[in-house]
Amino acid sequence: MKKVIFLNGSPKRKRAVSEKFLKIAEDCLEGQIRGEKLYIYESEFSDGFFESIYEADAVVMALPLYIDCLPARVLEFMTESKEYLKNRELRRPELYFIINCGFLEYSQNDTAIKIIEKYAEKTGFDYRGGISIGSGAMILQSRKKEALEKVLQEMAQEVKAFYDTEEMQETTVRKINVDMPRFLFKAKADKLWVExxxxxxxxxxxxxxxxx
Amino acid sequence: MDKIKTIIISDAHDMEGRLVEKGLQDIFSKAEVTLFNCSDLKIEYCIGCFSCRYKTPGKCIHNDGMVDILPHLVASDVIVLLTRMEYGCYSPLIKRMLDRTITFETPFLRTVNGETHLEPRYPKKRKLLTVAYDENIDSEEAVIFTHLTKRNAVNFDAEWRRPVFINEGEDIEKKLRRAYGDLLK
Known part of the structure; x- marks a missing residue:
């Protein structure tokens, strides 16, 4: 059974929408993997913390877009990884991400995804892509909720068995948002803040x- | 350029960073410069509570080093960020400060370059210059960082300037002087 770390990179921790996305992926894999949940914003970056991560077969990191890239403590985790890895043998766990931004366009996550990819390259992860979500929490209250669950389930299947299939598979970044006109998204989002x-x-x- | 309000926010805490920080101070010697070194300040993480959006608009719940930085940021004509390069991104120290600049924006959306973005709370024609240093910045990191800073300029409601990349041992003054000239245009 694969060991999978579900890594929550949101400052809002258990109250975060990232937690909800992670939970959908976790639930798909219940009983099929050995899972462990870690929270970047409440963890000390000790050797034990990094051992859990680098001993895993796969890591699924969920995080929000903050100021066009990754939240500060996620970056701190990334730079501390580099220190931990000095003079250590790499096991190359698979790395998957679930990134969400509060803006309508999932393309706003693209720079952050490049940073995750660069991090994976430099710190011994096997980068396997992930899911790029636009429109943030709004998607969970929209008609696209089922479509989101479907892509999370597809990714979960890859986490379970990426290397079990005979055919070579592509690294995939699945993209999804509420798919509504910009003016309507803006009106809905603004109304929430006014309320x-x-x-x-x-x-x-x-x-x-x-x-x- | 003289007496233009310039805020330099730096993460320099080692020899390499301090040399670039010193170079920036020299280049901007004729401007009205306020320097903040994040390694000397206590800056808490943004916790995503959004109090600054709907409870106390523009005011963060944390009372820390950002209280000193933000008024200067609001008043600035030129924002200079000095950061160690990490995977094509800012250092965690600079990013911690940047995460807290969401108070710089209202909760309401506007459209810029065909995308939804937040409205600036303090609209003003500023310029954003970023300076990234490391032992050896690879070309992919430079491309990622360039795109990132372009996007950040929208958040700061600022005119973007091409970032300066400084590898260890390079001529700091020459690179910064060229960037300064670009800033005057």
Missing amino acids: AGAKKGLDKKALKAKYY
């Missing part, structure tokens, strides 16, 4: 106020 502000007694003008 959130109203609950705190703040109108739209107050939400746009300058603090400095």
